[in-house]
Amino acid sequence: MHTDSGYQLVRLNNGICSVRSLADGETFHPVVGPVAEAETLYVNQLRLRERLQNHAGEFVIWDVGLGAAANALTVLRATRDLACQIRLVSFDHTIEPLKFALRHAVELGYFGGYENYLEKFIREQRIEFHDGKQSVNWEFQLGDFPAWLDSKTGARAPAPPHAILFDAYSPARNPAMWTLPLFTNLFQRLDPQRPCALPTYSRSTILRVTLLLAGFFVGVGHATGEKEETTIAANDVSLITEPLNLRWLERALRSESAEPLREPVYTRSPLSPVTADMLRRLPQFVGDHN
Ligand SMILES: C[S@@+](CC[C@H](N)C(=O)[O-])C[C@H]1O[C@@H](n2cnc3c(N)ncnc32)[C@H](O)[C@@H]1O
Numbered sequence: 001m002h003t004d005s006g007y008q009l010v011r012l013n014n015g016i017c018s019v020r021s022l023a024d025g026e027t028f029h030p031v032v033g034p035v036a037e038a039e040t041l042y043v044n045q046l047r048l049r050e051r052l053q054n055h056a057g058e059f060v061i062w063d064v065g066l067g068a069a070a071n072a073l074t075v076l077r078a079t080r081d082l083a084c085q086i087r088l089v090s091f092d093h094t095i096e097p098l099k100f101a102l103r104h105a106v107e108l109g110y111f112g113g114y115e116n117y118l119e120k121f122i123r124e125q126r127i128e129f130h131d132g133k134q135s136v137n138w139e140f141q142l143g144d145f146p147a148w149l150d151s152k153t154g155a156r157a158p159a160p161p162h163a164i165l166f167d168a169y170s171p172a173r174n175p176a177m178w179t180l181p182l183f184t185n186l187f188q189r190l191d192p193q194r195p196c197a198l199p200t201y202s203r204s205t206i207l208r209v210t211l212l213l214a215g216f217f218v219g220v221g222h223a224t225g226e227k228e229e230t231t232i233a234a235n236d237v238s239l240i241t242e243p244l245n246l247r248w249l250e251r252a253l254r255s256e257s258a259e260p261l262r263e264p265v266y267t268r269s270p271l272s273p274v275t276a277d278m279l280r281r282l283p284q285f286v287g288d289h290n
Contacts, residue, residue, distance in 0.1 A: 034070030068101035083133035176264035183214035
């Protein structure tokens with residue numbers, strides 16, 4: 001199918017189109033397609049409609065890996081009938097996949113009605129609009145996300161999020177986006193008084209251990225059609241329906257691939273005795289008898 005500027009349209013087995021990065025060798029939302037995955041993984045799992053309906057003031061969403069904006073637009077569309085104020089902060093080190101996707105908006109099918117907003121967003125890297133009772137304030141943070149998290153952004157930092165859509169390429173291809181320093185810095189950007197949940201598509205033991213050591217509570221996430229299980233992390237355990245339990249910890253202690261990445265290099269190794277000990281002492285497992 002169509003290729004330009006390093007991206008390609010691909011047709012998935014179910015007939016739906018998605019975007020593929022040729023340089024990174026990865027297809028965005030590769031099995032069920034962009035909208036179905038975003039609805040299951042983020043909109044439904046985060047209970048976004050319910051949280052927005054019960055929320056006063058601005059609800060802040062960080063969209064990590066803007067890519068072709070399928071996650072961001074699916075979230076906006078799924079909540080457009082609600083009276084709500086959404087502040088959406090999208091992070092990526094390139095705007096090219098979005099430009100590519102917008103040129104193929106018809107084939108991709110999820111831009112309907114948002115095309116003009118996105119033209120302006122690409123030009124100005126921010127946009128504000130009202131869609132019925134929904135108000136949207138959307139900004140783009142262009143740059144390397146791990147470096148940004150590591151920097152002192154001070155007063156210029158976006159407001160801490162209530163929800164994070166975490167959608168980097170896979171850890172094997174994109175290890176810099178899955179390290180323990182990254183998730184530790186991300187956790188430190190949260191406001192402890194502001195419950196925040198982060199779902200992501202991986203269910204790997206390495207990722208779950210990484211999130212736990214970074215400070216998050218971690219649970220089993222919804223199936224997506226592609227994966228029978230995903231992962232959800234949060235700074236407030238009430239946002240997680242099925243927290244990982246001691247049985248999961250026992251399996252992790254036996255796993256051949258569980259030690260977090262401390263550098264942006266993909267490696268697989270069992271838990272070190274020090275990491276195993278840290279995990280056993282986490283509040284999530286102390287007192288769990290399942
Ligand atoms: C799977 S795609 C995201 C798909 C997107 N969420 C969507 O709905 O279309 C992963 C994105 O992560 C971005 N990315 C990868 N490494 C990054 C880094 N170090 N800093 C910022 N963005 C990065 C890529 O440019 C790519 O757009």
